[in-house]
Amino acid sequence: MNGAARALVSTGDGLDPCARRIHIVQGEYEVSRDPNVVLTTLLGSCVAACIHDPVAGIGGMNHFLLPDADGGSDSEHMRYGVNSMELLINGILKLGGRRDRLHVWLFGGARLFDRLTDIGSKNADFAEAFIRREELIPMGGSLRGSKARRIQFWPVAGRARQLLLSKADPAVLNPPVPTQVLPSAEAGSDVELF
């Protein structure tokens, strides 16, 4: 059992120089059972779920942003979040995790700019509803607010750390560019089997 599973909120840098860092950008997810791995991400209005199985010692993180819900039905936009969560959970289950043991921390969903639609809150609402619906174990985290966040997550230990960033931080002004995005909802025709 992992009694040490906890979320830390830090105002300092606190980066561990010995850890093998894997940075997750929007649309990506990563799962690991390597105790030296620390998963990191930078969040504005996006949300990251950090999920951990304390018995199997496996965990992972995703990073997703729902498309702006103004252009279609809610369920149409939920697909991207559901898919991102499913990929992460299935990745943990494939490594030996069990659904009924999954602890979840949620981060992100900030409203960085007052004049824009509060998509961050919608992302946060979705993530919280997903955890409830799937009966996963909520462990806390930090959602909404007005500041960007740098997140570190140790997937084997089940330990998360958050650093709040100012709007002038270079990491906020120039976030890492995604190398891949979630597959298009129209991507189903790229393999001819039928």
Added chain:
Amino acid sequence: MPAAKNISVMIADDQASMRSLIRNSLEQIGFVDIREARDGEECLRGVITRPANLVISDFNMPNLDGIGLLRSIRVHPPTSKIAFIMLTGRTDIELLKRAKEYGVNNYVVKPFTVAGLKERIEAVFGKLS
């Protein structure tokens, strides 16, 4: 031209959110008789008790996964003719090839649109009214 309202569907997925999305999509297309199962075993019991015209199943499920469910449905005479559509991620191509060997009728890549799902169903049943 078959009517969606006359086609009974069983959804098999271990994730409640995904089942809800599929159900919502099917209702938008016009399906009415929709049942849900949380894994392959529950789905198999369900279609043996009351056959469905179409099973839409995830690959990754506990107890009995999508491939196991497909094989079980195909070898059981009362259920062997049920149309079977597999839900998959983009990385499941090898599994899809296995599914085709076992008689899957079509597949849908997640995340999918209502139009995309309808297209795949119509490829199996013909144009829906």
